[in-house]
Amino acid sequence: MIYPENFENKIGFTQIRETLTKICLSPLGQWFVNRMQFLTRQDLVLKLLHQTHEFKAVLAAGGDFPTQYYFDVTEHLNRAAIENTFLDVYAFYEIKMSLRTIRQALTFFSQAEPGQYPYLQTLGEAVIVDRNLIAALDKVVDDNGQVRDNASPELSRLKTDLIHQQGVLRKQIQSVLRNAKNSGWTNSDAEPTIRGGRIVIPVLAEHKRKVKGLIHDESTTGQTVYIEPDVVFELNNDIKDLENAYHRELIRILTHLTNHLRQFIPELRKAYQYLGLLDFIRAKAIFANRIEATLPTVQKLPLIKWNNARHPLLFLNFLAQGRQVVPLSLYLHPEQRILLISGPNAGGKSVALKTVGLVQYMLQCGLLIPVNEGSEAGIFEDIFIDIGDEQSLENDLSTYSSHLQNMKQFVVHAGRKSLGLIDEFGTGTEPQLGGAIAEAVLDKLNQQKVFGVITTHYTNLKHYAEKTVGIVNGAMRYDVKELKPLYQLEIGKPGSSFAIEIARKIGLPQEIVNKAGKLAGHDKIRYDRLLEELEAEKAELEKRNRELGIQERKLKQSVKEYSDLKEHIEESKADILLEAKHKAKLLLKDTNQQIEATIKQIKDSQADKEQTKLARQKLEAFTAEKVKPEVRAVKRNAVTDNRELGAGDYVALIGQDSVGQITAIKGKTAEVMFGDIKTIVKVANLTRTERKSNRVKKEEAAKSHQSLNLTQRLADFNLTLDVRGQRAEDALTKVMAFVDDAVMLGIPEVKVIHGRGNGILKQILRDYLRSVREVASVSDEYVERGGDGVSVVVLK
Template identity: 50%
Template sequence: MLYPQNIEQKLGFDRLRDWLSEACISPLGRRFVEKIRFSDNFTLVDKLVRQTAEMKQILQYGEDFPSQNYLDVTPYLQRAAIEGMLLTQAEFFDLKVSLSTIRQCLVFFGKQEPEAFPLLGEYAQSIRVERSVTDAIDRVIDDRGQVRDNASPELAQIRRRLIAERADIRKKLDSLLRTAKNSGWIGDDVSLTIRNGRMVIPIAAEHKRKLKGFIHDESATGQTVYLEPTEVLEANNEIRELEYEERREINRILVLLTDQLRPYLPDLQRAYQFLGLMDFLRAKAKLAVQMEALNPQFVNRPSVDWREARHPILHLSFQKQGKKVVPLSIELSQKQRILIISGPNAGGKSVALKTVGLIQYMYQCGLLVPMRDDSTMGFFQNIFIDIGDEQSLENDLSTYSSHLTNMRQFLARANKRSLFLIDEFGTGTEPGLGGAIAEAILEDLTQSGAYGVINTHYTNLKVLADKTDGLINGAMRFDGEHLEPLYQLEIGKPGSSFAFEIAYKIGLPKGVIERAKSKLGTQQVNFEKLLKELDIERKVFAEKNLDLGIKERKLAQQLAEYTALKTSLDNNEKRILNEAKQKAKTLLSETNQRIESTIREIRESQANKETTRELRAGLEKFNQQNLKPVLVEEVPVPEVDFEPEEGAIEVGSYVRIKGQTAIGEVLALKGKDAEIRIGELKSNVKLNRLEKVSKKTYKLATGEKKTRAGTAGVDINERMLNFSFNLDIRGKRGEEALSVLDQFMDNAVMLGYDELRVIHGKGDGILRTLVRNHLRSYPQVGTLQDEHADRGGAGVTLVKMR
């Protein structure tokens, strides 16, 4: 249930309805716009919103979806249902192009996977447009909307005769025209023309008697007459008769074509209902794209859990002005059902209230909503609002009486599945009495279990919210130092009206303000003062928390980098030790074998001292060759000549840390900090510790030509830039193809790609088998499968990595 009846005008939804109507291409879509209604059926709302979300996805990524010729031909179909009636050429042309649009829509959904667009795809499957209908129209109506010459043998013969007669009469008239020009009866720039469907010669009025014929018309000045010479009178009559025959034959063809259409009218009516829905959904999706709206999680219970919601109309208006709306984050739950918003005038309370009402209303009308994707939309069966001045002279209602009338409706109808919105609660009468009545009404609304948002300046309502379960205070933030509204909602504490501060800023005499404070009483003044001080303290602590959070993130990042570096060093140490142990083991084994061999030779040959000495010398030489330490030559590291570069540091700049040789690239700027990458490490550094260097310096310092070990470096960025996940090896021999495939897989593994495409063609399947068998030898490869039939089928292998 909705209250009041003009709720759409109160919330501003009527302006969104007008926007949608203008965005529709045809009356078919506009009729759907007129039927938009708030729904209290959860399943229906979920379906409508998901349909819109699917169409938004189509608009953003579906290039093949048609965007024109959404024509409304339903009146033609209604007339075609009557026996003996015919549709005109123009009407059949509209039918032809709009049926083409319908078929394009159906083909689009037919190409998609069922899970891509489940709702619209399922609906499209129920629509039938018989090929015989479109073929019959195409055989008769051409692409210019005219009946084709070959629509019937009779029509083809009539048109051939017409062409011949017109050519013959033109020859005769051209001859007469030349004679008239040579005789000076007409000017040299005069040419043949048509009057009353007959070919005539324009001739000066004073010479009209010099040519025999029939005058059909004269110019506005009377100086020129349009004369049909006697020589072509019969030929023109013949042409007119042939034109009548042509018209009769065309009518006969169109009657037959209309008769062919008649049995399929029910299917065509449903098809054009589908076309109208597509036009309507396109309009809703366009609105969603412009508002940056989406479909958040939708739950079948009363709830408001929104992150960065934006007032739709304000967002569209600000967008044209190049400004941004301050987003609203709000949460209403079972424990905090009713939010009491307070704060200064012109601080954004009413906008926040209308944002809640309009977004909830438009969502339950099937539209996407502008908010962050981690938000949650609840479901309400009733929405009640009390916004604006409802003073009525006819019904003898004052502003306050109208508010009380609305409150009576709220109290009578509010339940656990209701959402109510009240702007300036309790105003319009004596403040003390208005506040008391408002407090009593609020107590009853709280007991009803309803959800709501209330704007107020009354202190007693703020106090009630602080001590009552189900109520929660909220404040529109205000810069107490500069006395400017921030338009941000803060839930959990009441807001101050900042009346005295605003009075000071406006320039009200100080004495007047001081007397006002004394008349108000110390309790209220202290309350307002406390709220102001709390707001200033909250701002100070928020800044400190932000600074602390930045430091904690930096510490966590540096700790992670340290841990990663330590792990890497430990692993390298273990690897080097393992390699050294393995080499020592091998060397020891060879040494033992050599010693045993030497001893065996001495024993077997019973060698003399000289032979023994030679064998021992050989063993000593072996030990010196294999156990002598290898001197490691230090490779001098070339000094880098740092070339500074003028200009401010920005994303993509090359920089070095002052006093150090490390050079990196700027990835992002965050206030006074910069995120830079040095090699594989990332770090945040203060901007004042960095200096900008040239690209040449960066290349020299990072060893683009040679690494310190003298081997060629690997430029990951360049590989990533030049790498394509598509590999085409069609036409290559087996050995050549496998070589290219190995290089492709090495780059893919290094760059971390999840899915690859190898195009090998179908042929006899030999190359495909060879490629797939080779790919299975890679441990990083997960699955291999054929590409979709529309994109290559068995001629392409999809490689999904582990």
């Protein structure tokens, strides 16, 4: 049961019907749109949903599914079913082209992979389109809707004779017309024309007696008459006879073709029903793509478990304005059946209620619904709604009386499998009595195990929901600082109307606001203030959580960088120690040999004073060369040059082996690049050098090795990164590393696949990408390649 009768108008489903009607390609599909109705059988609902879901896949694949010639030939078939009648040429053209479309659709699904489109393949199993019938139609009518000249041998002969006679006639009439022009009997720009099916020439009225022939007509002014010259009488008669014969032969062919078609009419009716269904399902699939609808898990029992549900009409409206709808997530089950939503006016309560009614109605009419993947939905046998002002002057019903009439219907007819939607519950009369009656009705509905969504401002109903099993409070969130709605549904706590706060914010005189607070009572003000404080604390907590999330991501990045650096140092440390030990070993060996040679020289000279002195000098020279290489390196590399140091010169710190290059001189200091590190050094501590140090050579060798590594990384780099289904934090980390690699490797363009979903992941990733200096632009991929589910990133 759907209550009231104008339910579809109230929730906006009429607009969805109108949209689907516009998307349909023909009246065949529009007929099914008009017949779309609320279903209570799970198997039927699932069948319709899967058909649409599969057609979404057809559209996404971008295959050669036919989308032309969806003609409604119902009237042609009705006429052909009558004995001794025949269809005209254009009727056969529409039948031929639409039958060809049906065959193409059947072929499309028959050639698909097994199990790819099971529901759509089943839809066409009983459809038969005789190939010989299409061939017979094609023999008579071409693809432009014209009769073929060779439709029959007789028709071909008559057509040839007719063309020949018309050619002779044109020559004759042109000859007569030239003579009339030369004689001044007609205007110089006159041309032959047709009157009464006969070819004639226009002659000035004053010369009509000078042209022998039959007058067929005259102009409105009477200045021109149209004469059929006597020399073409017989030719015109012959042409008329040929035309009549041609027409008779054509009727014979069309009658024969109609008789042939008549025997296929029962099969053709099924085929065109199939074509209409395809048109209807295609329209539903296109609409589902527009509103980003998905296929939820459908349970047999009443249930609502929606993730990020959007009002489809509001979604389309906002999309056109470049805005986003705030989604709502909702979970109603047997232990928590009724949601009582409170909050300020214009905060989104009614939109939330209409979203529930419209989305559930769409589902049970076989339409995919705008919720995120992983959502679940159930089947209800009834949907009742009480929304808007039903005041009637004719029936003498007040607004409140109309609400009570609706409550009566709810209480009498609603049950365990019913969904009740009530907007502004209890309003329209004295608040205390209205609140009491509303609480009693709510208690009755709860006893009857009814599912529902109810909006209200009444505090007694919020208290009742708080302490009653089966009912849960919900609030439309509100920014208490800015006093503006957030349109976010939060389940688990009631909301405040913020009436006093809004009155104060807009500048209502303070004495009025204070008196209103006293009249409302201390308890009421305290209750609303607590709700206000809760909202403010929640907003502050969410803000801190976001900041902590950002800090946590930064910390993880820093930890990673620190770990990488530590790992690099540990690896380098082992190599350096190994090399140092090896050098020390060689140095020790050379030193021992030199000492032994010195001792031997002293012994051989029998400690001669001069020889001993010479041996010591030699040993000291060896020590200076081996033990203090850095000093020797400076002396070796130093250049005797009196020129002042300048930008571009290679220099070394006095007493150090590191060689750098001056980038700038500022007074007595210089900016020197030692590798990738810029250092400010006093010019007096620098000495010019011609060649680079061993360390610089090693760095260059390392860079060369790194270049080889980059070449390998470039070959292994994947231009596309897929982060669908990942948490925003993990996805952002991967995108950061992905973009860094692309920039380092000089890649001009990359792609990030994040999917559509509710758009949050896409927004986070695109905000980051647009903040990167090396990113030139971020845009959507082509629709057939993923559309806004893929970001194309162009790098500078």
